[in-house]
Amino acid sequence: MFAEKLSPLIRNHPDEAEGLRRLASFIQGYESQGGEALPRIRLNPNRMFDIMQAGTSAHLAILINILVTGQIIKRFLIVRCPSGEGLPFQSYGDIPEIVRDPGMDAEFEVLAANVEPTYRLVLD
Amino acid sequence: MLSDDDQKLAKILFGLLKNATSQAVVKEFLRTKGIPVSAQNWDDLYEKRIEPALKDKKLALKDLRDLLQQVEEFGKQHSFLFQCTEERAIGLLSPARIASIAAAEGLSGLFTHPLDLEMPDEATIVDIRLYRPDPQKTPVSLTIKVVESRDINRLSAVETDPATGELIRRYATTKKRAVNIVHLDHTGLLEFRIASQDNQAKKYSELLWVLKNKVRKFLPDDGFAEVSLSPAKNKILRERDNLSQEIRYSNSTARNEFGAQMQITSASVDENLSSDEGSMSALDRFLERDGEVTGANIYVKLPDSDPPRELRLLISGERNEFAVTVACSAGEYEYVRGKVIAFNT
Numbered sequence: 001m002f003a004e005k006l007s008p009l010i011r012n013h014p015d016e017a018e019g020l021r022r023l024a025s026f027i028q029g030y031e032s033q034g035g036e037a038l039p040r041i042r043l044n045p046n047r048m049f050d051i052m053q054a055g056t057s058a059h060l061a062i063l064i065n066i067l068v069t070g071q072i073i074k075r076f077l078i079v080r081c082p083s084g085e086g087l088p089f090q091s092y093g094d095i096p097e098i099v100r101d102p103g104m105d106a107e108f109e110v111l112a113a114n115v116e117p118t119y120r121l122v123l124d
Numbered sequence: 125m126l127s128d129d130d131q132k133l134a135k136i137l138f139g140l141l142k143n144a145t146s147q148a149v150v151k152e153f154l155r156t157k158g159i160p161v162s163a164q165n166w167d168d169l170y171e172k173r174i175e176p177a178l179k180d181k182k183l184a185l186k187d188l189r190d191l192l193q194q195v196e197e198f199g200k201q202h203s204f205l206f207q208c209t210e211e212r213a214i215g216l217l218s219p220a221r222i223a224s225i226a227a228a229e230g231l232s233g234l235f236t237h238p239l240d241l242e243m244p245d246e247a248t249i250v251d252i253r254l255y256r257p258d259p260q261k262t263p264v265s266l267t268i269k270v271v272e273s274r275d276i277n278r279l280s281a282v283e284t285d286p287a288t289g290e291l292i293r294r295y296a297t298t299k300k301r302a303v304n305i306v307h308l309d310h311t312g313l314l315e316f317r318i319a320s321q322d323n324q325a326k327k328y329s330e331l332l333w334v335l336k337n338k339v340r341k342f343l344p345d346d347g348f349a350e351v352s353l354s355p356a357k358n359k360i361l362r363e364r365d366n367l368s369q370e371i372r373y374s375n376s377t378a379r380n381e382f383g384a385q386m387q388i389t390s391a392s393v394d395e396n397l398s399s400d401e402g403s404m405s406a407l408d409r410f411l412e413r414d415g416e417v418t419g420a421n422i423y424v425k426l427p428d429s430d431p432p433r434e435l436r437l438l439i440s441g442e443r444n445e446f447a448v449t450v451a452c453s454a455g456e457y458e459y460v461r462g463k464v465i466a467f468n469t
Contacts, residue, residue, distance in 0.1 A: 042383030046354075046443050047416065055349035084385065113327060118383060 002027045019052035073119040137188040145195040199452035202328045205351035206314040212347045213312040217263045247272035265309040350444040356467035357417040373397040377419035
C-alpha cells in the first residue's frame, strides 16, 4: 500500500529519493508482517532521521515536509508530563499553558521542552 | 622582573585558573616545573609560589595559559559531532583561508596573542589555533575558543504580596564565565563543545545554534552531516557483557516504534545497573521487539588510573550529542570521545 503512495513522491523528488526509499523499506517491513502494527507506529524526528539517514536537520525537515504534504504521515504533538505520561494534541495552538499530569494528579506548566512532535502513518 | 603588564596578565590568568580548577591541579602542575607548592590558600599560592617563579623565570605566562587551556577546555561540556569529507576538511583548514578570514574579522592577533577575557559582554572568539606540526603538510586541526558570560539565576526569596495576594519569587543573578570550544580535525570530524550550564536555562541545541553562528565564517554548515550516536547507544546495551571491563551503567532509556518508552535507573549513581539481571532482561526484551536505545548514561573506566577513576558519560539529548559532565584532562576527554566514536561504528 505505502509503496504505491510513496512511488510518485520518489519520482517527483529525485534529490530526496534515497531517504524516501529507506522509509518505504521500513514501512514495508511492517506490511509484510500482516500490517496490524501499522496504525500503532509512532515515529519521532530522531527515529525518522536514522531511518532515512537524513544527514542534517535541514534535510530531515525537507523529507518530513514531503511526507506530510504527500499524506504519508501526519503530525501530532505529545506533551510529556513529569510522570512520563503523554497527552496528545493536534497542534501547538491546542496546548494550554497549564495541564494536569494524569500520572501525578497535579498541574504543571508546559514548556517547549515538554512537547514532542510525533508522526503516525496516514491509513485512511 | 615582571613588567606591570605581565603582572596584570599573570593575575588575570591566575584568577581564571582559580575559577576553572582546584588547588590540587595547579600544585601538581607546579611540581612538574620543580616549583615548591606548599601554601595555605589560593592567595598564598600565588604570592609565595607563582609570582616569585614568574619573576625568576622558572615559570612563564605561557605556562599558565597552557594550563588554563588544559583545565577549562575539556570536561563539563556537552559535545555535538558533525562530519565532512577529508577533502572538505583539508580545504577548510587551509592556513591561507583561515588567515584571510581572521584578518577580515579583525582576529589576526589571536594567532599569537589569545585574549584573556574574564567576563566578556558578549560571546567572544578569544583564541584561534591551527595545529600544524609539520609545516610541509596540511594542518592537523583547527581549534576556536569562544568565551561568554552566562547569567545564573538562583532563587533567593519567596514572598506573598499582602496587597494583591500574588506569590513573588525573587532571584539573585550572578555572572559566570563559560568556555566553548569548536574543533575540526583533518579527518573531517567537527566537534562543538559547549560548557555545561548551572541552571538548565536553555536547551543545549539552542546554545549550539548560537555557537555555530559565531564561527560560521570559519566553519560554514555546508558539507557537514550530523553524526547520529544511535549505533553507540544500542551497542553499549547489546554488548554490555563484552564491555563490562570498560564501562558501568547507571541509566538507560529506550523507545519503540509505537512510541512506548522505557527507563531503567540504578538505585544510586554508585551502583552498576548491568549487574541487575531483571532490569537488563526487561530492557533486552523491549529492544528485541522494535525498540531502540534513546539514552545511555554510563561511567567510563579510565585505564591505568590509580586510584581507579571513572568519568561520567551521557549519550543522550540530541542525536549527535554526548556529554562529559565532570572536569577532566585533555587525555581523559580524548579517551572518552574515542570510546564514543568506537562504540558508534
